[in-house]
Structures are given as structure tokens and as C-alpha cells.
Amino acid sequence: MAKKEMPLSHLVLQQSIAQLGKVVLGKEPQIKLAMACLLAKGHLLIEDLPGMGKTTLAHALAAVLGLQYQRVQFTSDMLPADLLGISVFDAQNSKFDFHPGPIFTQLMLADEINRSTPKTQSALLEAMEEGQVSIEGETRPLPQPFFVLATQNPVHQSGTFPLPESQLDRFLMRISLGYPSAAAERMLLKGINPRSLLKSLQSTMSLQQLADLQEQAQAIHASDHVLDYVQRLIQFSREYEGFSYGISPRGALALISAAKAWALIEGREHLIPEDVQAVMPAVMEHRLRASSHGAAAEALVDIVLNAVDVIQG
Amino acid sequence: MSLIYQIPRPALWWLLLAQAAVILPLMQYLPLWLLAVWALCVGWRIQVVRGVFDAPKVMVKVPLALCMVAALVLSYGKLFALEPLVALLLLAFLLKLLELQSQRDVLLLLLLGFFVASTQLLFSTSIIAFLYAIISFTFLMAAFMALHTATATHSFWHSLKTSSVITLQAIPLALVLFFIMPRIGSLWTVPLSDGSAKTGFSDSMEPGNISQLSKDYSPAFRVDFTDKKAPVQSSLYWRGLSLSSFDGRRWELPFQDRDDNIRYRRIAQEQKKLNYDWQVDFASYRRKDSSPYIDYQVMMEASFQPWLFALTTASVTAKDVLNTPDYLFLSKRPVSQRFLYQARSYPEFKRQSQSLGPSERYQNTLLPKGSNPRASALAQQWRSAGDSDRKVIANAMRLFQREFTYSLQDTLLSELNPVDDFLFSRKRGYCEHYASAFVVLMRAADIPARVVIGYQGGQWNDEEKYLLVSQADAHAWAEVWLPEQGWTRVDPTSAVAPERIELGFRDYIQQSSTSIEQNGFAELRQSPLLMQLQMQLDAINYSWQSWVLSYDQDQQMIFFQKVLGGQEHWRIVAALMGASTFMLALLALWLWWRARPEAPAAELVPWLELEKKLAAVGWNREPGETPQQFTLRIAGQRPDLEVLLERYTKMAYTLLYTPIGSDQHQQLLKDLAGLRNSIRV
Numbered sequence: 001m002a003k004k005e006m007p008l009s010h011l012v013l014q015q016s017i018a019q020l021g022k023v024v025l026g027k028e029p030q031i032k033l034a035m036a037c038l039l040a041k042g043h044l045l046i047e048d049l050p051g052m053g054k055t056t057l058a059h060a061l062a063a064v065l066g067l068q069y070q071r072v073q074f075t076s077d078m079l080p081a082d083l084l085g086i087s088v089f090d091a092q093n094s095k096f097d098f099h100p101g102p103i104f105t106q107l108m109l110a111d112e113i114n115r116s117t118p119k120t121q122s123a124l125l126e127a128m129e130e131g132q133v134s135i136e137g138e139t140r141p142l143p144q145p146f147f148v149l150a151t152q153n154p155v156h157q158s159g160t161f162p163l164p165e166s167q168l169d170r171f172l173m174r175i176s177l178g179y180p181s182a183a184a185e186r187m188l189l190k191g192i193n194p195r196s197l198l199k200s201l202q203s204t205m206s207l208q209q210l211a212d213l214q215e216q217a218q219a220i221h222a223s224d225h226v227l228d229y230v231q232r233l234i235q236f237s238r239e240y241e242g243f244s245y246g247i248s249p250r251g252a253l254a255l256i257s258a259a260k261a262w263a264l265i266e267g268r269e270h271l272i273p274e275d276v277q278a279v280m281p282a283v284m285e286h287r288l289r290a291s292s293h294g295a296a297a298e299a300l301v302d303i304v305l306n307a308v309d310v311i312q313g
Numbered sequence: 314m315s316l317i318y319q320i321p322r323p324a325l326w327w328l329l330l331a332q333a334a335v336i337l338p339l340m341q342y343l344p345l346w347l348l349a350v351w352a353l354c355v356g357w358r359i360q361v362v363r364g365v366f367d368a369p370k371v372m373v374k375v376p377l378a379l380c381m382v383a384a385l386v387l388s389y390g391k392l393f394a395l396e397p398l399v400a401l402l403l404l405a406f407l408l409k410l411l412e413l414q415s416q417r418d419v420l421l422l423l424l425l426g427f428f429v430a431s432t433q434l435l436f437s438t439s440i441i442a443f444l445y446a447i448i449s450f451t452f453l454m455a456a457f458m459a460l461h462t463a464t465a466t467h468s469f470w471h472s473l474k475t476s477s478v479i480t481l482q483a484i485p486l487a488l489v490l491f492f493i494m495p496r497i498g499s500l501w502t503v504p505l506s507d508g509s510a511k512t513g514f515s516d517s518m519e520p521g522n523i524s525q526l527s528k529d530y531s532p533a534f535r536v537d538f539t540d541k542k543a544p545v546q547s548s549l550y551w552r553g554l555s556l557s558s559f560d561g562r563r564w565e566l567p568f569q570d571r572d573d574n575i576r577y578r579r580i581a582q583e584q585k586k587l588n589y590d591w592q593v594d595f596a597s598y599r600r601k602d603s604s605p606y607i608d609y610q611v612m613m614e615a616s617f618q619p620w621l622f623a624l625t626t627a628s629v630t631a632k633d634v635l636n637t638p639d640y641l642f643l644s645k646r647p648v649s650q651r652f653l654y655q656a657r658s659y660p661e662f663k664r665q666s667q668s669l670g671p672s673e674r675y676q677n678t679l680l681p682k683g684s685n686p687r688a689s690a691l692a693q694q695w696r697s698a699g700d701s702d703r704k705v706i707a708n709a710m711r712l713f714q715r716e717f718t719y720s721l722q723d724t725l726l727s728e729l730n731p732v733d734d735f736l737f738s739r740k741r742g743y744c745e746h747y748a749s750a751f752v753v754l755m756r757a758a759d760i761p762a763r764v765v766i767g768y769q770g771g772q773w774n775d776e777e778k779y780l781l782v783s784q785a786d787a788h789a790w791a792e793v794w795l796p797e798q799g800w801t802r803v804d805p806t807s808a809v810a811p812e813r814i815e816l817g818f819r820d821y822i823q824q825s826s827t828s829i830e831q832n833g834f835a836e837l838r839q840s841p842l843l844m845q846l847q848m849q850l851d852a853i854n855y856s857w858q859s860w861v862l863s864y865d866q867d868q869q870m871i872f873f874q875k876v877l878g879g880q881e882h883w884r885i886v887a888a889l890m891g892a893s894t895f896m897l898a899l900l901a902l903w904l905w906w907r908a909r910p911e912a913p914a915a916e917l918v919p920w921l922e923l924e925k926k927l928a929a930v931g932w933n934r935e936p937g938e939t940p941q942q943f944t945l946r947i948a949g950q951r952p953d954l955e956v957l958l959e960r961y962t963k964m965a966y967t968l969l970y971t972p973i974g975s976d977q978h979q980q981l982l983k984d985l986a987g988l989r990n991s992i993r994v
Contacts, residue, residue, distance in 0.1 A: 223970045272939070274939050274941060277937075308936060309937075310939045311924075312917060
């Protein structure tokens with residue numbers, strides 16, 4: 001990684017974030033996290049109430065990054081084949097033709113993923129983890145890059161199938177958008193619909209540039225002291241009595257790669273504790289569970305962050 | 314049906330190993346059939362553990378035990394002596410193996426094992442035996458460990474490891490208790506093995522019996538001179554006993570002195586009543602300040618004889634030891650174990666210089682009639698030539714010097730007139746021949762003379778600064794009585810082989826000269842390496858004896874005086890408490906050292922230093938706060954510091970989180986140190 005390249009990539013990223021900011025108003029932290037998630041080649045879960053702009057964000061991301069985009073609305077009667085595709089017999093040629101499902105795209109928005117049955121949810125698993133799908137005994141690769149942006153309504157809403165831990169673990173981050181700020185809401189009320197701006201969004205980078213950026217994110221230097229800090233965080237999550245289980249090695253890897261992508265967005269070539277702290281809630285909230293009911297996931301991450309010393313153990 | 318107790322397997326193996334360790338040294342002293350008994354018990358126990366045999370019933374056990382005791386009585390002929398009683402104890406230790414019906418039985422057996430393992434020290438108190446006892450204890454302890462940790466999944470050797478650690482931990486404590494705990498004398502004494510194996514020479518001298526000892530390098534005694542300086546070899550005449558009665562061949566004590574017990578009692582009674590001239594003389598000489606003397610301490614090996622050894626004209630302080638009229642020492646009981654005594658010698662004291670009593674003169678000039686006629690004729694010839702006493706002595710010495718050879722060969726002289734045989738036909742012999750012939754010549758010339766036997770010389774150990782006198786240093790010489798001079802030592806051997814006296818026996822035989830090669834000394838030589846090794850081993854033994862075995866109440870008092878500066882009770886208690894505190898402190902220190910925090914990495918130091926500085930004025934970083942957040946917080950309160958702190962944090966971040974070379978690293982450390990000094994909080 002050449003040092004000169006850095007400002008340019010930083011510029012591209014800043015541009016992308018600025019573009020996204022036009023559409024998703026007043027949500028810069030969430031936009032940055034979403035970008036970081038994609039740069040770390042992770043899948044993103046957006047959890048929020050209906051009507052908070054989840055779909056808009058997904059759409060805008062696809063537009064800005066210049067990716068193919070498919071949107072799938074998950075429903076309770078949806079079957080895996082609806083997602084993956086189906087082979088249809090062609091009588092003329094006496095053979096089966098494969099009709100790819102909506103999953104064959106670069107960025108898939110899985111809207112309201114927790115409305116579908118576990119069977120369909122788990123059909124996504126292989127796709128997310130391996131970048132390929134197996135249909136009727138045949139393995140088919142998915143396009144590169146492949147991202148899943150899933151949205152879900154809060155679990156306690158009726159008619160939902162909560163994602164199991166194993167599936168939650170496949171998502172690098174889980175974020176929620178929350179209500180817009182007063183100023184942003186005023187704009188909405190004034191009739192300026194950001195959605196209409198979606199069409200005007202231009203892609204800021206090529207596929208090649210995206211791949212380069214992902215590579216740069218991976219190459220971010222993580223010194224022993226940062227790794228020590230990460231390990232202290234992980235260790236604490238495993239030893240603390242308030243958690244029913246600690247963070248898995250996969251969770252630890254997720255934390256590091258997300259933090260690296262964050263550092264890239266911040267325009268740095270090395271990782272600092274602030275990067276780790278910035279991505280920690282998004283990466284960890286859906287991976288931790290309190291041993292007693294009632295404690296909110298947000299509070300859990302705060303417990304870890306406040307208890308673990310940044311500098312030394 | 315009740316459950317049968319089974320000893321855990323690892324505990325059984327350790328128990329058997331420990332038993333083997335305990336039995337092994339005792340087998341030197343006890344009948345070997347005990348081994349067969351052990352094998353029987355072990356076999357039976359293993360079969361019981363495997364579930365093949367039942368544990369023996371009372372009907373079997375009682376007759377078995379009785380048979381064993383009977384066998385013991387049969388093989389010894391008696392029961393109440395040291396060996397049979399130890400054997401009985403050992404037998405109990407072995408047979409108990411058949412009766413392990415509960416954990417309590419196993420514990421009992423192990424405790425018995427500690428007792429049996431100690432009994433080997435009744436037979437030998439060498440350092441080897443002592444170390445071996447410690448090893449046996451470690452094995453027994455391992456069996457304990459295995460018994461108590463049977464449910465844990467440790468490896469077989471884990472028990473030994475733990476017990477070794479326990480033993481090692483016990484050693485410092487044992488040392489403290491050994492040196493500081495008040496020592497009481499032995500509460501009972503065990504009749505030690507009878508002195509059938511007398512070492513050294515007997516109470517008489519005849520041709521051949523001293524030369525026999527020349528092959529024996531076992532130690533006779535060791536001497537610790539107070540000034541720690543190597544003495545002059547030729548002055549080291551260790552007098553043992555003087556023999557004045559001669560039957561033509563054999564020199565003995567006078568008839569009335571031959572029974573040691575009677576002699577001791579007689580002298581003790583005489584000395585109670587009267588003060589003899591010889592005692593008064595010596596006592597007044599000793600009181601004079603100008604009298605030169607040598608102080609030393611003798612540690613004597615068991616000789617099973619009642620006499621002690623000292624340099625010329627010594628006074629000895631030891632319990633139940635008498636000074637005899639010939640300035641020698643007689644102990645009340647034979648020296649049957651190592652014996653330590655203090656002595657002071659006055660080399661220039663003249664013994665009985667005033668006069669010699671008529672009976673003494675008679676005793677010391679008496680020769681059996683008609684024996685050794687040629688020798689008598691020669692002496693009378695010198696005498697009739699009008700020579701003085703000194704001239705006669707010189708004649709005899711010159712005769713030996715001119716014509717005689719110092720030799721270990723051909724030491725058995727003819728039965729009849731052995732002195733004539735030696736003087737006129739063989740003309741070669743060992744010290745006893747010269748001493749005997751010389752005294753015969755003197756007596757024939759009417760000069761009172763007697764044979765003295767003892768040791769001459771010794772080997773100086775320069776590392777430990779002591780003198781080792783071994784049996785091979787045994788020697789015989791003569792004493793003649795001269796008017797004004799009193800009893801004077803004359804060593805005819807020094808005329809024949811002066812090197813023997815100047816070098817000492819061991820160094821003498823190491824020389825390579827034809828006379829040594831031809832006269833039977835060469836085969837006594839040892840390789841220098843072996844000699845060195847022996848000396849070193851002896852030094853270890855000596856330290857062991859002087860520090861441990863002879864550490865009694867008196868020694869302890871000396872120790873207290875030296876180390877604690879007094880013997881009061883409070884000092885002893887303070888020493889005990891101090892020593893244990895010291896050991897506990899060491900332990901605590903070690904634990905602390907083990908748990909000490911690791912030194913922070915070099916990159917961390919600058920930031921930690923700043924934190925310390927800021928903490929001093931009350932700014933503490935929360936654990937979850939990053940340095941940047943922390944400095945930002947401070948800057949909110951102290952805007953003046955903002956720039957400096959920001960720069961410092963940035964540099965600290967560079968140091969901590971970026972990949973930099975060692976040059977830059979050093980530079981950063983330096984810059985940070987400089988910057989830290991300019992931050993005034």
C-alpha cells in the first residue's frame with residue numbers, strides 16, 4: 001500500500017459519505033458504519049421500526065458504490081427457491097434452464113428478514129458465508145462483491161421469527177437508524193423527499209476501486225498494543241458474570257476488521273483504540289447476551305468499554 | 314456383606330517402593346531371610362489387590378507372626394539386643410502389609426515406616442546413611458501423597474514430585490530446629506553393637522603387629538589445631554600407651570596394669586588421695602605463663618580401646634578420662650563411638666627430670682634372663698668402654714643408620730631371641746623392630762627405657778584445615794630416662810629412614826627410590842587421584858562429624874555464644890522466631906516476586922509517565938477512556954495545556970500504534986521525555 005494513495009482513497013470515501021448524507025439525512029455515524037461494514041466485506045443488519053429510512057439507506061449505498069441492486073421483501077410464506085432461483089424444464093431443448101433468483105446480485109436488500117420462516121432465513125446463510133449457493137445439488141458462485149443488507153423490525157413485534165444467534169453472528173454489524181433529527185424531519189415535512197434524490201446519485205467508485213479499498217482496509221497496521229486492547233475486551237466479555245456467553249473468535253476477528261475499515265474511513269493507515277471503540281457497539285451488540293433478562297445490549301457494550309483499560313491490563 | 318477396603322493402586326506401588334527403600338540398608342546388618350518374608354507379603358498383597366486371594370484370616374496371621382518371632386530368636390539366639398529388636402520392628406513393618414483392612418492400617422504402616430527408616434542410623438551415622446534416610450522419607454511421603462490424592466487424576470510420579478518439594482521445604486526448618494532448639498542429652502541409650510571389631514593396635518607389641526597396619530588407611534582420629542596451621546610433621550608423635558614389660562619377644566603393659574577396668578579404678582583412687590610428684594610438677598609447669606603450648610581438638614574414631622592419643626605431655630579435658638603416671642590417658646570405658654576431646658600439649662616440659670623411683674627404674678631396666686644374649690653383650694660392651702648414657706644411645710643409633718634397612722618385608726622374626734635375630738642376621742625391619750631392639754640395648758646398658766606406641770605424622774587437609782591420622786600412621790618408638798632430662802623420646806626409625814618421620818608415612822611411600830621399591834612399600838602406593846578423592850571425601854565426613862554428629866549441648870552453647878552472643882533464653886527464643894520470620898519472609902518475597910506485575914513495554918512508558926504526572930494533580934483517566942479523550946477532557950478545564958497535551962498524545966499514539974523503525978522509536982522516546990518536562994501541571 002503506497003502512502004500517496006491514501007489521500008485519494010480517503011477522498012473517494014469522503015465523497016461517498018457526503019453523497020449518502022444527502023439522501024439519509026443527519027445519520028452520518030450510521031452511514032460511516034455502513035461503509036465500514038462494506039469495506040470490511042461484512043454484511044449489515046439494520047434494525048429499526050418501519051419507516052425510518054432503512055430501505056433508503058440500502059438503496060443509496062448501492063447507487064453510490066455502483067453495485068447491482070436487488071431488493072427482496074421477505075414474507076412468511078416465502079420459500080428458499082424464491083430467493084435462490086429455480087430450474088425450469090425447457091421442452092424445446094429437453095433440458096433444465098436455471099432461472100437465477102434475486103440473490104444473484106451484488107448488493108441485496110433483504111427487507112424485513114425476520115418476517116420469513118427460519119428455513120428461508122437459513123438459505124441466506126450459505127450465501128452470506130461462502131459467497132455461493134447450492135441449488136439442486138449444483139454449486140453456483142454469486143457475483144463479486146456480494147453484500148447482504150438485511151433490515152428487520154424489532155423482535156418483539158408480532159409475526160416475526162427472530163434470527164438465531166448463529167445467523168446473527170454472520171452479520172458483521174447491526175445498526176439502527178433511530179428517529180431523524182428535528183431539522184431533518186422538518187425537511188421531510190416540507191415535502192423534500194430524499195428518495196427522489198436517489199436517482200440523481202452518482203456512483204463514486206468503480207468495482208476495481210472498491211476492491212482496492214477493501215484490500216487497503218485489510219492492510220491497515222494493527223500494533224500489538226491495539227491487539228492487546230482488543231484481547232482484553234474479548235477476555236472481559238468472557239469472564240464477566242453479567243454475560244451468559246462471551247465473544248467468539250469470529251466476533252474478535254469481526255471487531256478487528258471493522259475497526260480497520262473504520263480507520264481507513266478516518267484516513268489513517270494504522271489502528272487506534274478509538275477505531276475499536278467506534279465500531280464496538282455495532283459489532284458487539286448483537287453478539288452479547290446478558291445473563292439476566294432486562295439488560296439492554298447497548299448497556300452491555302458500555303459495560304465492557306468502561307471496564308476495560310485502553311492502555312494496559 | 315460389607316465392602317472390603319482396597320488400597321489405591323498408586324499408593325500401593327509407592328508403599329512397596331518405600332518399603333524396598335527402607336529395607337535395603339538394613340539388610341547389611343540383619344538376616345537375609347527377612348527379604349524372603351517381604352517377598353511373600355508383597356506377593357500376597359498383590360494377589361489380594363488383584364482379587365485372586367483373600368486377605369489372610371486371623372487363623373493364619375497369628376501363627377505366622379509367632380513363627381517369625383521364633384525364627385528371629387533362633388537366628389540370633391537372643392532377643393534383647395540391638396539387631397534382633399530392629400529385626401523385630403522390621404518384621405512388624407513387613408507383616409503389616411498383609412493386614413491393610415482400612416486406610417487407617419495404611420497410615421499406621423507408613424508411620425511405622427518412618428520409624429524403621431530411622432533405625433538404620435543406629436548402625437551407621439555417616440552422611441551417606443543420613444542422606445539415604447532422607448530419600449526413604451521422601452518415598453514414604455510419596456506413598457502418603459498417593460494415598461490422599463487417589464481420586465485425583467495425577468500421573469504416577471506426581472506424588473514423588475510433591476513429596477520431594479515437601480522434603481526440600483522441611484530442610485531449612487529442620488536446620489533451624491537442629492541448631493537452635495535446646496538439646497537435651499540422650500534420654501536412653503541403645504546398646505550398640507559390641508566391640509568385636511577392634512581397630513588399630515592392641516595393648517601389646519610384638520614383631521609384625523604394627524607393620525600389619527600399614528595397609529589400613531582407615532582414619533584413626535582427626536585433629537583440629539586451634540591455630541589452623543599445618544604442624545611440622547616430625548614433631549607429630551601421638552602417644553598412645555607405653556609398654557615397659559618385655560618377655561623376650563612381646564612388649565606389654567606391666568602385669569598389674571593389664572586389666573583396663575582395674576587399672577582405671579586404681580589410678581582414680583590413688584589420685585583422689587594423694588598428689589604425686591609427677592602431677593605436681595606438671596601442674597606447676599602449666600601455671601607458668603612462659604610455657605609454650607599447642608591447643609587442639611581430637612575427634613577420635615571408635616577404637617574399642619580405652620586409651621586416647623595426644624602429643625607429648627598433654628593435658629586432656631574430657632569426662633571420665635584419667636591421666637596416668639606415664640603422662641598418657643585412660644578412658645573409663647573403651648571408645649566405642651566417635652569421641653571428641655580437647656587437649657593442650659606442652660612440648661618443652663621435662664617429664665620426671667628430678668628422679669626416677671626405684672620400682673620404676675627396676676621396671677624399666679628389666680630384661681628376661683638369658684634372652685637375646687648377643688644384644689645384651691653388645692650393649693654391655695659399649696657400657697664397659699665407659700661410654701655415657703648419651704654415647705650409648707648414639708652408638709645404637711649409628712649402628713642402625715649404618716647397617717640397617719627400613720622395610721615392610723620379612724617382619725616375622727625367629728621365635729627364640731627375636732632381637733638377636735633382627736640385630737645380627739636380618740638387619741631390616743619396621744618401626745616395631747627398631748623400637749624393640751633399641752629398648753633392649755638400652756636396658757642391657759642399664760639405661761631405663763620403654764617402648765611407646767601410637768601414631769606418627771598424619772595427613773594435612775589444607776582445604777578444611779585439619780590433620781587426618783590413619784591406621785597406616787601407626788608407629789612405635791622408644792623413651793629413655795636421662796638424669797636432668799627426664800623421659801626423652803628417641804625414635805630409632807628416624808636413624809634408618811629419616812624421610813618417614815619428616816614426610817609422614819603416606820608421602821614417604823609416594824617417593825620413588827630403590828629402597829622403597831625393594832622393601833615392600835611400593836605396593837601400598839595409591840594413585841594421586843585416588844588419594845585426592847579420599848582426602849576430599851574425608852573432608853566431607855569430617856565436616857559432617859564436627860558439625861552434625863558431635864553437635865551436643867556443649868557445642869550448642871558455644872554456637873549460641875558465637876552466633877547469638879550469649880546463652881540466655883530470650884536470645885534463643887528470639888533466634889527461633891527470627892529464623893522462622895526470616896524463612897516466612899523469604900517465602901512471602903518469593904510469592905510476591907512470582908506475582909509481580911510485568912514491567913510495561915517501552916512504548917507504554919511515556920504515556921504512563923504522563924498519566925502519573927497528571928494523576929498527581931488529580932486528573933485520573935477512566936479505564937475506558939482513550940488518551941485522546943482524556944487529554945480532551947483536561948483541555949476543557951485547562952485550555953493552556955491543550956496544545957502541548959495534544960502534541961504529546963499524538964506522539965504517544967505514533968509510538969504505540971504505528972509501525973516505526975527503531976531509530977524513530979528512540980527519537981520519539983527522547984522527544985516525548987523532553988515534551989513531558991515542559992508540561993507544567
